[in-house]
Amino acid sequence: MEKKSVHAFNGTAEQEEQLKAVIREHHDQPGGLMPVLQGAQEIYGYLPYEVQSMIAEGLGISLSEVYGVATFYSQFSLTPKGENRISVCLGTACYVKGADKILEAIEQKLGIKSGECTEDGMFSLDSTRCVGACGLAPVMMVNDEVYGRMTPEKVDEVLAKYMNNDKAGEAQ
Amino acid sequence: MENTVSLKINGIPVTVPEGYTILQAAKQANIEIPTLCYLKDVNCIGACRVCVVEIKGRRGLVASCVYPAEEGMEVLTNTPAVRKSRKTTLELILSSHNKKCLSCPKNNHCELQKLSLEYNVDEDRFSGDEEFPEVDDKSPYIIRDNSKCIKCMRCVAACKNLQSVSVIGAIRRGYNVHVGCAFEESLNDAPCVGCGQCVVACPVGALTEKSQTDKVWDAIADPDKKVVLFTAPSIRATLGECFDMAPGTDVEGKMVAAARRLGVDKVFNMNFTADLTIMEEAHEFVERVKNGGTLPMFTSCCPGWVKFLEHYYPEFIPNVSSCKSPQQMFGAVLKSYYCEKEGIDPKDLFVVSIIPCTAKKFEVTREEQFALGMPDVDVSLTTRELGSMIKEAGIMFTGLEDEKFDDPFELASGGGEIFGATGGVMEAALRTAAHILDESLEVTDFTEVRGQKGVKEATYTVGGVKVNVAVASGLANARRVIEDIKSGKKDYQFVEVMACPGGCINGGGQPIQSDSVRNNVDLKALRSEVLYTSDKNNSIRKSHESPVIKTVYGEYFGTPGSEKAHKLLHTTYVNRKK
Numbered sequence: 001m002e003k004k005s006v007h008a009f010n011g012t013a014e015q016e017e018q019l020k021a022v023i024r025e026h027h028d029q030p031g032g033l034m035p036v037l038q039g040a041q042e043i044y045g046y047l048p049y050e051v052q053s054m055i056a057e058g059l060g061i062s063l064s065e066v067y068g069v070a071t072f073y074s075q076f077s078l079t080p081k082g083e084n085r086i087s088v089c090l091g092t093a094c095y096v097k098g099a100d101k102i103l104e105a106i107e108q109k110l111g112i113k114s115g116e117c118t119e120d121g122m123f124s125l126d127s128t129r130c131v132g133a134c135g136l137a138p139v140m141m142v143n144d145e146v147y148g149r150m151t152p153e154k155v156d157e158v159l160a161k162y163m164n165n166d167k168a169g170e171a172q
Numbered sequence: 173m174e175n176t177v178s179l180k181i182n183g184i185p186v187t188v189p190e191g192y193t194i195l196q197a198a199k200q201a202n203i204e205i206p207t208l209c210y211l212k213d214v215n216c217i218g219a220c221r222v223c224v225v226e227i228k229g230r231r232g233l234v235a236s237c238v239y240p241a242e243e244g245m246e247v248l249t250n251t252p253a254v255r256k257s258r259k260t261t262l263e264l265i266l267s268s269h270n271k272k273c274l275s276c277p278k279n280n281h282c283e284l285q286k287l288s289l290e291y292n293v294d295e296d297r298f299s300g301d302e303e304f305p306e307v308d309d310k311s312p313y314i315i316r317d318n319s320k321c322i323k324c325m326r327c328v329a330a331c332k333n334l335q336s337v338s339v340i341g342a343i344r345r346g347y348n349v350h351v352g353c354a355f356e357e358s359l360n361d362a363p364c365v366g367c368g369q370c371v372v373a374c375p376v377g378a379l380t381e382k383s384q385t386d387k388v389w390d391a392i393a394d395p396d397k398k399v400v401l402f403t404a405p406s407i408r409a410t411l412g413e414c415f416d417m418a419p420g421t422d423v424e425g426k427m428v429a430a431a432r433r434l435g436v437d438k439v440f441n442m443n444f445t446a447d448l449t450i451m452e453e454a455h456e457f458v459e460r461v462k463n464g465g466t467l468p469m470f471t472s473c474c475p476g477w478v479k480f481l482e483h484y485y486p487e488f489i490p491n492v493s494s495c496k497s498p499q500q501m502f503g504a505v506l507k508s509y510y511c512e513k514e515g516i517d518p519k520d521l522f523v524v525s526i527i528p529c530t531a532k533k534f535e536v537t538r539e540e541q542f543a544l545g546m547p548d549v550d551v552s553l554t555t556r557e558l559g560s561m562i563k564e565a566g567i568m569f570t571g572l573e574d575e576k577f578d579d580p581f582e583l584a585s586g587g588g589e590i591f592g593a594t595g596g597v598m599e600a601a602l603r604t605a606a607h608i609l610d611e612s613l614e615v616t617d618f619t620e621v622r623g624q625k626g627v628k629e630a631t632y633t634v635g636g637v638k639v640n641v642a643v644a645s646g647l648a649n650a651r652r653v654i655e656d657i658k659s660g661k662k663d664y665q666f667v668e669v670m671a672c673p674g675g676c677i678n679g680g681g682q683p684i685q686s687d688s689v690r691n692n693v694d695l696k697a698l699r700s701e702v703l704y705t706s707d708k709n710n711s712i713r714k715s716h717e718s719p720v721i722k723t724v725y726g727e728y729f730g731t732p733g734s735e736k737a738h739k740l741l742h743t744t745y746v747n748r749k750k
Contacts, residue, residue, distance in 0.1 A: 049355055052354070052355075057750075061338075062332075062337070062338035062339065062341075062354075063354040063355075063750075064338055064339055064340055064341035064353055064354040064362075065332075065338060065341055066354070067341065067343065067354035067355060068341040068342050068343055071343050071344045071345070072342075072344065072345045073345075
């Protein structure tokens with residue numbers, strides 16, 4: 001399912017060399033899988049099937065063990081991150097102020113679920129815990145920009161900035 | 173001398189070796205603590221919290237399967253707090269369990285069901301998921317229904333610890349955790365070998381073999397089909413367990429009688445093709461030794477092992493004997509020799525094998541083995557499936573009079589009988605290989621290769637040839653042997669591997685014994701004893717001395733390794749991806 005990702009794997013030979021170096025460094029270390037996965041995510045930005053297979057082969061463990069750890073920790077992503085990374089705060093304050101409706105509106109607008117990336121690679125969507133801006137609840141972020149007092153209606157307006165010209169959005 | 177600790181369990185003083193868990197110590201005091209995720213030699217992770225006990229003077233309850241017994245400790249296994257905790261744990265497990273018990277294949281044999289009854293649970297106390305995950309039934313051998321899974325991880329541990337295959341694991345975390353293959357693939361697309369050790373480890377109905385009894389019933393009811401059934405060497409040692417008979421009871425005669433009453437036309441003895449395999453394999457081994465062929469030679473009768481090698485060590489494919497397994501040989505013999513002899517069109521012959529194995533369900537689909545343009549065996553059933561057919565047909569198994577196998581394949585040697593236990597194929601092959609190399613040799617018992625050790629080694633000199641042999645059961649042990657060969661640490665000429673620990677008598681298709689039996693009884697030893705006793709009492713001990721073998725070679729195959737034998741009884745292997 002996730003193996004047949006809509007996003008083609010575009011790893012380069014250079015990235016593969018970097019990953020191999022990380023695997024070599026941690027090969028004989030107990031619990032070496034964690035730092036290798038962290039390194040791999042840094043190199044590729046996410047952990048697709050191809051990358052996890054290389055890790056399994058390199059460390060001499062099964063793919064299912066690699067996948068088990070990769071899906072256990074929320075810091076690891078199995079899908080690529082978009083050019084614009086959207087995160088919707090589902091912390092307590094935002095949640096009681098209706099953050100779930102904001103997330104739902106974005107999911108509908110972009111046609112992806114939380115944790116996924118649009119086919120054109122423009123947007124990825126994640127939910128997050130408290131971003132420390134409870135006074136502005138509910139809050140969403142696009143890249144490093146914070147948007148407070150959100151309503152489902154305002155979602156279109158925010159996303160539009162990044163759809164037309166993401167540079168303009170960031171400059172605001 | 174071993175250090176010991178003394179403690180009291182429910183007021184009963186016990187002294188046990190240091191390092192014993194509370195669970196083990198309690199057994200010594202004849203106290204059974206219920207378990208669910210714990211399975212001796214397989215899984216010990218203290219996760220399910222069913223085995224909790226109270227320790228006087230300490231806060232909270234501890235998991236007795238992992239908690240070490242300590243000097244002076246006072247343990248209580250049956251207090252209100254313990255009972256309440258176990259009950260709540262069971263009720264929480266049931267909250268997300270698909271409680272369709274009536275039609276569940278594990279109904280009446282389910283460990284969760286048994287405990288729920290014992291603890292008088294309210295199965296609807298907590299409401300959980302209404303929607304259940306999809307069932308994975310794509311593989312030809314195993315069905316995984318995660319709606320029944322209780323996340324005890326016994327299957328995961330069996331796959332990893334016993335088999336070093338590890339195609340299944342825990343995915344995600346917390347409430348979302350579930351068991352599956354990497355990237356949610358079907359078992360069919362993963363490098364699973366189909367051994368079924370996960371199935372026999374499962375306490376509930378989440379893992380079952382893919383039942384094909386319907387196909388057999390249909391064939392029996394079809395007037396145009398002649399249905400022949402044969403049973404593998406180990407079935408007689410285990411089938412009784414399906415009818416609550418004690419493990420280690422030899423039920424050969426009842427098994428034949430029951431199979432006949434199902435309505436099949438003939439009931440044959442697969443020990444015959446175990447002998448036939450030995451004839452071909454021993455001949456092949458001697459040829460390899462004499463002519464500088466690829467050594468060590470690996471046995472090929474275990475389909476789980478063969479698939480393991482194809483996936484994980486394809487570079488060793490030339491080492492595997494080209495002999496088909498006894499199941500496949502019998503199918504080929506029936507559809508060629510037997511059909512010609514009896515004047516039957518092979519298309520009208522429906523061959524059913526009763527095998528202690530789930531991987532055999534895959535083996536029958538191997539097209540490279542279709543010597544006659546059709547499968548050698550039409551349906552391969554597990555011991556459990558035969559048991560369920562006998563029950564379905566209303567046959568009162570335990571009261572049946574003994575009956576004999578049908579001719580012309582009734583008799584077999586003791587060598588064929590021990591095929592079902594680890595070391596049995598090696599010993600049977602050595603009996604015949606020794607005879608080929610030195611006819612004056614009178615050795616029958618090769619006791620060094622018997623027993624339940626994971627890896628056994630021996631060196632024999634026959635006819636001036638020194639042969640180092642190794643016998644491994646459990647694929648984790650097989651992996652160790654291969655790695656030792658690869659690194660040059662060991663020099664073997666002949667290696668027997670059976671995928672399941674202990675061999676076929678402990679196969680993935682054998683009757684499932686619950687943890688309370690498996691944790692206390694050495695099933696493998698009891699079951700294999702049946703085969704070795706039968707071998708000892710057989711007047712024919714060596715495969716090449718079997719009269720059936722002499723007839724079949726005389727009338728049909730000529731000599732071992734002949735062209736006809738190669739066409740029908742030998743095969744090739746496939747290089748598969750990891």
